Amino acid sequence: MPERWDVIVAGGGTAGLAAARSASKEGGKVLLLELRAHLGPPAHSGSLVSSDAGILVKRAVAQRLREIKLHAPHRELTVDYDRGMIVDLGRIDEILAAEVAENGGEIWLNAPVKSLLMEDGVVRGVHIEAGGWSENIRGEVVVDATGARGDMSCLFLSEVLRKGWKREFLAFYNEYLMVNASDEKSAEVFFDSYLAPGGHAWVYPLTKGLAVSGICGLRIHPDAALDEFLGRREIKRLTRAVPIAASRGQLPLEGPLSQTCGDGILAAGGAAGQIYPLSGQGLQYSLRCGEIAGRVAVDAITEGDVSKERLSEYDRVWRSEFGRDFEIGKVIYSSLSVSRDQKMDALAAVLDGRPGLQRAFVDLFLGFNLASSARTLLKDEEISKIFGGEVIKLFNQR
Ligand SMILES: Cc1cc2nc3c(=O)[nH]c(=O)nc-3n(C[C@H](O)[C@H](O)[C@H](O)COP(=O)(O)OP(=O)(O)OC[C@H]3O[C@@H](n4cnc5c(N)ncnc54)[C@H](O)[C@@H]3O)c2cc1C
Known part of the structure; x- marks a missing residue:
């Protein structure tokens, strides 16, 4: 194991894997640390993305959509829509992780980053702790890709910016993977404050017999909201379906952080608030911003300058691609x-x-x-x- 890594990526979601992939491809010595015992979602999970998404995403298609049903509180529309597809998130993570390994990067599971190692305001690595094991790991640049889903996430926000997300824009979500769903090629989205205050609920088809149902909203019960939605709203394809995996968490819908880099650190994906507020879409941004972060980190290390000023190239590049999207959303x-x-x-x-x-x-x-x-x-x-x-x-x- 190198004594000092070039790039340490905290978090093995899409943003972290994309950052680790691009940094290792650029020749950096890369270590990715994931707090859980596995990468990716707990079981198969579907994400709705544009059919214009890149080749990598297309390799993980679970279902191409034909239509989307929009349910307003008192009206419903069935929209002919073939620009969306449901991708298997776990498959995307597998593809990315394989490339990290191929490029010589290391991935450690069960390795929660407890805090950043800071010296005179400069990030010099991370401190990890699990069970009785704890270790300081030093690196030139840390990429915070810990998402925005729990107490351990958002290291850059809490330790460098010393802030939290604005509570009024922090949406909770519950999502189920369900088996024994009847097969349909449409996605359904429900806009109704009674069901999802300040948000929406959805049902996506995955592969045969599998569907994903979720809810995202402000002031919803983080555990019970989805059961309430499914209890209140009869959804034909789910009549005989049961959940086999559940996830819960939070999504900051306030738009991206006004600053996503510091001395020796970059933040990408959910940890940087790179989530489209209107629908909570984030996959395409995580992939691309992670990729930019990994590349800029290695370029800066090669030039021997990992200051905030040098790393702000990352900030400029992703904002020029997506800044307007977040503003509109x-x-x-x-x-x-x-x-x-x-x-x-x-x-x-x-x-x-x-x-x-x-x-x-x-x-x-x-x-x-x-x-x-x-x-x-x-x-x-x-x-x-x-x-x-x-x-x-x-x-x-x-
Ligand atoms: C319910 C739901 C549905 C969504 N649906 C869609 C959709 O249909 N289409 C779409 O485009 N986007 C969707 N999104 C948004 C998209 O999933 C996120 O934007 C994207 O997952 C963010 O990726 P990420 O890698 O930044 O964070 P995450 O996927 O949250 O990954 C963060 C990783 O970091 C790990 N971690 C956290 N803290 C630490 C720590 N301290 N040390 C080490 N590891 C740590 C976590 O375990 C996790 O593996 C959805 C989000 C939710 C919540």
Whole structure:
């Protein structure tokens, strides 16, 4: 084992694996530390992503969608939509981990990072602790990819920025993997404050007989919300289905951190708040931002300068690719949070019988083709009114 690593990645989710893959591909000596006994989700898990997603994501497709059913509180729409696919998250993690290993990177499981090693405000490595074992591990750059799902996560936020997420934007979620679901090629999304205050619930088809059902919202019970949703809302494909794996956690919907690097450290993925607020999508951002973080870390080490200033290249690059997405997502999310049920019903009424606008709305909700779908929708006067002045202002600025 090297005495000093080039890049230490804390967290073995998508962002961490993507960072470890790109840093090891660039020739860095990379160590990835994962607190759990396994990488990836506890069992198969599905994520809805754009069919424009890169080749890696396409290798993990579980289901190509034909339609998406949108359920507003008092109206329902079935949208012909073939731009989305459900990918097997575990498969993506396997592919990434294999490449890390192929490039000579190391992955340690059951290795929780307890804290950052700091010297004069500069991050010099991490401290890990598990059971009776504890160790300081030194590295040139630490990538915080611990996600935003629990007490152990968000090292950069808590230890470098010395902050927490804004509670009013911290959504909880529950998700089940369910067996014995009847097979359908559609995804369903439910917008209803009675079921998911400040958020939404969903059902995605996975592979044969498997489906994912989840809920994400503000002020929901982090354990009971999904059972309540499934109890209150009859979903035909799940009538005889039962959960075999559950996950719970939190998603910061306030938009990304205003700063994602410090001296000797970068934050990527959920830990950096790189989550599209309107729908909670984050996979594509985690993959790409992790990749940029790994590359910038190795370049900076090669140049012998891991200062915040040098590492801020990471911040600039990801913001130039995605900064606008998060800005749009946040403003629309905030606008739709006020009188949410009425607005979702009104939107469903305007979209009824207008397939082009329906697809634009699904694109906007999922963060695909964002700027153009928002423009298409805002051309309609009724929709502009529903979205409100802040959203219109954002688009008139450019
Ligand atoms: C219920 C739900 C559904 C979602 N659905 C979608 C979707 O359909 N499409 C989409 O694009 N996005 C979706 N997202 C968002 C997407 O999953 C996240 O944006 C993405 O997983 C973030 O990846 P990450 O690697 O940053 O964090 P995570 O996936 O949370 O990974 C963080 C990893 O770090 C580990 N860790 C934490 N603390 C420590 C520590 N101290 N030391 C070592 N390891 C640590 C964790 O165990 C975990 O393995 C969803 C999110 C949720 C919560």
